Amino acid sequence: MNDRRTMVNRFALVAVMLSVGLAFLLAGRVQAQGPTPSQNITDDEVNAIAKQLYCPVCENIPLDVCSTQACAEWREQIRDLLAEGYTEAEIKQYFVDRYGDRVLATPPARGLNWLVYVLPPVAILAGVFILYRAFRAWSKNAPEPAAGQPEIRPEDDPYIRRIEEELRRRQKSDSV
């Protein structure tokens, strides 16, 4: 009887020790599980890409500052893609493929979009050219200083002479 009880006790002790050991093993495994890949991506990393994209629905609102639920989901999409190893360029291309060119803060230079890049510098150059031509025309039309020109005396000018004659005649007739 005592032998049997001793055997049972030993068996129970072994079972308990095995259970405890197994519990520690599992706990260690759970503790060893770190954060998911998405959780390793910081908000700054997400926003660095989000600010280069516009909300596909809201007008002219960058994705990093848009406060709608839909925008939050798109930022999470960026986070997931970063966690999967997508590069910034690949993520932007992903968004373009899904939502069109309009999601990009900087439109791609294709189709009519190239006008956005060509027109402003052309307009500035045209403006500079017009100003240059205008200043040049103004300086040409400015009267030149009369260097070496003989002074014209009033009595030599025929028109001034006629005006003075007319004035004298009127003075004479007024005095009469």
Place this chain on the structure above:
Amino acid sequence: METVQPSEAAGQIEKNSSRPKWGRIVIWVVVLALLVIVGFTLLRNQRGPVQIGQAVPDFTLTTFSGEKVALQDLKGKVVVINFWASWCLPCEQEAADLEQAWRDYQPGGEVVFLGVNWSDTDKKALAYLERFGITYKNGPDLGTRISQAFRITGVPETYIVDQNGNLVDFKKGPFLSLADIKGRIEPLLAADKGSG
């Protein structure tokens, strides 16, 4: 003061007027071209959505399961094209009714429902479909090409296309009820039976 002879002055004036002519022509051509582009773009943006009676734009929808559905292949059937998004609360109001209508019409094979998911993420879109038990074909509007072709103004919007590919009805906002949906489809089926 140095005087300029009349003949010299005339020559100078003639030279001045002919020299920049080509430049002016180029500038005017560029300005006119820009005006044409701007005008064309404005006209296109002001067109508004597809009008009733018009042929709807052709498109191919790639479903979430990868299947390609071309609208032109559905000629001869009534097609209900529903634009939706998972973040769209009004879309939720009509989701169950749309699914029920699809289940009622599916056995007859005369009506096809297509869901076009607009500006959404796949994860949320698929969760939405599962939540409402939607079984008709749905796919993302890649590049927003389909929504731009229809010139939608938001979601939900539903376009009902007759058997000839013409738009016969459209609903901006959610359907009010299952009867609302069926009430727009039944006349088309009746007309088709009458003409057949």
